[in-house]
Amino acid sequence: MNRTIVRGITSVNSKFFHMALVECKNFKGSKIKISAPADSPNTDGIHIQRSSGVYFSRSLIGTGDDCISIGQGNSQVTITSISCGPGHGISVGSLGRYKDEGDVSGLVVRDCTMIGTSNGIRIKTWANSPGRSAATNMTFENINMENVTNPIIIDQAYCPFASCTPMGPSQVKLSDIYFKKIQGTSLSAVAVALECSKGIPCQDIYLEDVHLELATGEKQVTSTCKNVRAKYIGTQIPPPCA
Numbered sequence: 001m002n003r004t005i006v007r008g009i010t011s012v013n014s015k016f017f018h019m020a021l022v023e024c025k026n027f028k029g030s031k032i033k034i035s036a037p038a039d040s041p042n043t044d045g046i047h048i049q050r051s052s053g054v055y056f057s058r059s060l061i062g063t064g065d066d067c068i069s070i071g072q073g074n075s076q077v078t079i080t081s082i083s084c085g086p087g088h089g090i091s092v093g094s095l096g097r098y099k100d101e102g103d104v105s106g107l108v109v110r111d112c113t114m115i116g117t118s119n120g121i122r123i124k125t126w127a128n129s130p131g132r133s134a135a136t137n138m139t140f141e142n143i144n145m146e147n148v149t150n151p152i153i154i155d156q157a158y159c160p161f162a163s164c165t166p167m168g169p170s171q172v173k174l175s176d177i178y179f180k181k182i183q184g185t186s187l188s189a190v191a192v193a194l195e196c197s198k199g200i201p202c203q204d205i206y207l208e209d210v211h212l213e214l215a216t217g218e219k220q221v222t223s224t225c226k227n228v229r230a231k232y233i234g235t236q237i238p239p240p241c242a
Contacts (some may be wrong), residue, residue: 004076006030007060017044024051032059038086040064045087050102052076057113063087073102085115089148091122094140094158096129096172104135115146119180123174124158125197126164134173145184147215152179156197169199189214191238194228201227208233
């Protein structure tokens with residue numbers, strides 16, 4: 001679909017993805033309501049793949065999987081004013097599972113709220129990638145987390161199965177990624193987890209004005225980092241990785 005506008009629709013209890021955009025250009029969606037039970041598998045709210053010039057705004061999404069998933073081959077995607085929950089948050093990926101995947105670039109996610117989700121902002125790539133690709137120039141700004149289990153997470157050893165035996169590191173290069181004005185509460189002690197690929201370490205990862213508290217208020221949250229030297233600006237709660 002090219003030059004498409006979708007506004008004011010409701011999707012309830014889809015058996016799979018509620019909306020899937022594949023090879024679309026200049027798509028605008030707003031005032032969309034998506035609902036599925038928290039325990040319903042693979043009921044992503046909106047999945048975007050091999051598309052460009054996509055804009056979603058002012059929508060309510062609650063599912064058993066990602067509220068919005070940004071797949072391979074996307075460019076110039078903007079997500080704004082989305083309320084997400086329940087679900088797995090807003091995710092980039094998973095990337096790097098198949099050969100000849102397209103790059104992801106020019107993603108902006110801003111002014112969104114995550115409520116009781118398992119993840120907030122997540123970037124996930126498979127280990128043992130069969131080919132190289134990249135996800136770059138992405139900004140996540142002014143995101144409010146309310147009782148989110150993993151508010152900020154990069155997982156380059158992604159495995160949704162009970163067990164995986166990866167033979168090599170992820171070959172997806174992550175660079176120029178900005179987390180700005182991320183605030184709220186975490187259900188887990190590790191509020192920021194940056195696990196990058198040992199084959200292609202993350203580059204130019206910025207965290208600016210992050211303020212995440214443990215939901216129970218019992219102790220301060222922490223950060224973990226692998227194969228990355230993030231750059232920090234302004235407030236940092238949890239403290240930066242040592």
